[in-house]
Amino acid sequence: MSRFNRIAVIGAGLIGGSVLLALLRRKSGQTLTGWSHSRKSRDLLGGFTGVDVFETAKEAASGADLVIIATPVDKIKQTLLAITPSLKPGAIVTDVGSVKASVVQDATILPPTVSFIGSHPMAGSEKAGIEQARADLFEGRLCFITPAGKEDPAALSALRDFWQGLGSIIRECSAEQHDAIVAVTSHVPHATASALMLAVAQAPQFDITAAGSGLRDATRIAAGEENLWVSILLSNAENVVSGLSNVEKNLRALREAVAAGDQEKVAALLKAARLARQSLDPSR
């Protein structure tokens, strides 16, 4: 982290705010700047002692050695356009979006004098916003870095060190591989939890007093802010559509086995699901 004298965080939600809190806690002596689209978040950011808050993204990014774009995925392109005039030659620009292939495409508008490398710290939550920011958000959590292969190795190494310095475990792969992986472990589960919640809420027999911890856990992520998730799902549409088809296929198999009273088949499906779920927590 000490390689960067000036770090700009553009966009101050859960992730952007947490990056700043994590850097402040480390007191590494860099100049930290910040900006948020919303006046309210800028005001909250003003309460972070040690962060210089600016009225425009362009001013906040000016002269920074590392610029972290932490806006929603569908705002990244316009943010990159806005900061381009003030980017210092040699600056490293990254983002924290949950999809990578479309962001890497967006970043082709940047001048060749700067290095863009995508990041995705997997540290989101259904509780969004700078109010939820935490200095330890990245500790022990996976952070994808998606080099295109043409980067300056020094820039890649500096970005790796940066996230590791915040406690992240680094995983490097292509933007396309990233998108396929997180579709499976994050985007498809999100959409499925939403569909389950909709079906539950639509059922005439739905009785909220009978909702237990099972339903609550199974649908928790459906409480996520839809404005963030619409752009995530649409930016990763191909992988999401294919993953949702597979969930539908498995639901249909289970439904048909139940309808047929096929005890053996239902048992086989539930057992395979149990074993797969248990393998997520090998200690159990």
Add this chain to the structure above:
Amino acid sequence: MSRFNRIAVIGAGLIGGSVLLALLRRKSGQTLTGWSHSRKSRDLLGGFTGVDVFETAKEAASGADLVIIATPVDKIKQTLLAITPSLKPGAIVTDVGSVKASVVQDATILPPTVSFIGSHPMAGSEKAGIEQARADLFEGRLCFITPAGKEDPAALSALRDFWQGLGSIIRECSAEQHDAIVAVTSHVPHATASALMLAVAQAPQFDITAAGSGLRDATRIAAGEENLWVSILLSNAENVVSGLSNVEKNLRALREAVAAGDQEKVAALLKAARLARQSLDPSR
């Protein structure tokens, strides 16, 4: 609870074991008896000081004022048959199964000298077995009681007092209503979590290191013991099949909107899901 001098718990898993622990903690002076199909669980039950453990269900139930059948749903009928010869005239018999209409049907084999009223304490977990039993399992949790309308009011009142004495919040409705309600809040979420887990595990791009708390929560209940759940789903097949069709319908709507790049439609579906999920936790 003091209305019962002798209470028998037939079947010693999470629920049966927890009933005994809760009664023992209350030291209300009743005689407590227990039985389990498995030798291992009977041995563990032997460690509950104050519970007389028997080798057969019939012996354990003999002379009891309250008999609680806590075997898996598909074993209830044979358990009722086994204990019938030893049931004391005037005894109250209940169960703790997650489905009620089929159990009420099973209970028609009991002699008219005893009262059967179904119960369903909603206190299960994906962690089954007497090893997981806890004296406070029922505190503040919903317990369904499903009278058929022909019961002795004194028996119904005694059963209500019993569960309330263990900390449960009582909900009375018909067995059919119960089954429709828990299909929505429990059985369909369970099957959906299982289908999601299967689809995730089958995906060639599944990468366990990228599995975060969202996927873990969404699939937690899929770790449940399949032998319990097969009989639950099959005993409530009609409601489960209809509920799963509705989940599939919502998944398809979301998938088609994503495939079409229909931002407005995706946003509307995710927003409706978010609002429904937030209404489960009104304090947030």
